[in-house]
Amino acid sequence: MERQILHVDVNNAFLSWTAVDMLKHGCNLDIREIPAVIGGDETKRSGIVLAKSPKAKMFGITTGETLYQARMKCPGIRVYPVNFKLYKENSNKLYQLLLQYTDKIERFSIDECFLDMTDYLIGDTLINKAYEINRRVKKELGFTVNVGVAHNKLLAKMASDFTKPDRVHTLYEEEISTKMWQLPVSELFMLGRKTIPKLYNMRIKTIGDLAKTDKQILIKKFGKHGLMMWEYANGIDNSEVHYKFEKPKGIGNSTTLPEDVTDISRLEEILLAITEQVTYRLRRYDLLANVVNVQLRTQNFEDKSHQRKLPEATSNTKEIYAEAKELLHEMYKTGTPIRLIGMRVDNLIEKDELQLSLFSKQDSEKQEKIDKVVDELKQKYGYNSITRAGKLHSEEKIKLKDI
């Protein structure tokens, strides 16, 4: 049976949500109407554009470029800071509203949802629901969304990306050739900056060109990815709307340092602070990690990562830090200026999936108690309430995000 899918995409999400918040607090200026961007902090060396207003876009400003570049294109550009707490709140409000239409909602990102409406169209049409959602979000939440209407997720997502803002678009099978095939191939979901030049070399310039290319040639050249891009270009996608809550498959944090660091003991301090955050999140999910990974980025933007499988799955800060520290030492070449350090845990399993030997059980229970006391305090008084004494110095410079 044909599925009925909607894709809801918030227009310029971070910027719109900031605008709505400013208006709510008595500001007269709607930053959606002027050249404005949401940007990182240049003093922390994270000065990039995270969202832009339509007027900023007209100046050629793109997401991901530096604020420096944005100012070159538009000297008067207004820059507003990021506020993830605000974004999360708005994302939740949107989700709550959408739940009134179906419980089969996949939160694809902080500002995008897929809705499976197949069983929820009693006496109504999919497109009517799309328009209703579009109207209600604007009226009740104050920001606008694009809604894509289709029979699978890929086509719904492509449709919501057509003209913006505040629009509803359909992309049914019979519309693929007229609405999608004339688009540049770079517009196709999952085709990024590395693949596009290769396709151009094959004289593939539009999505239509790709759709009409021999599938076997693409598979030969790109493997699995080749098959996927051919299917997407032809509007083929049988993936389900994943509406059930899923625990993460990996958890990580990384930070760009205020200045390049060459002192390994300093890197160790920062690594410990990051490890504490990561393992705290890990324990809140009741998960254990099997793999620890440490990442370094040098001054010259060269990335390196080393990982290691643990002898036994754990969420213990001390055990995971010991491994992370070893990885750091094994990969750090003395004297190299480091710009970014990060650590993540992978191959996560449920806490109760682990069968411990009696011997390791006693020791791990002791460690678990220590972590638990600290976690409870953090949960009660906020993440930064508890810090290691030896870490206080580093906390001053590296402000850790509240969770």
Place this chain on the structure above:
DNA sequence: TCTGGGGTCCTAGGACCC
């Protein structure tokens, strides 16, 4: 004051086993 941070999935090569 030039280039974030958090994810998922895939590939390729080496080790090891049978």
Place this chain on the structure above:
DNA sequence: TCTGGGGTCCTAGGACCC
């Protein structure tokens, strides 16, 4: 002895998404 090869696990790195 004329040096195969499939399967699995592990690690490093890359591509892509928002």
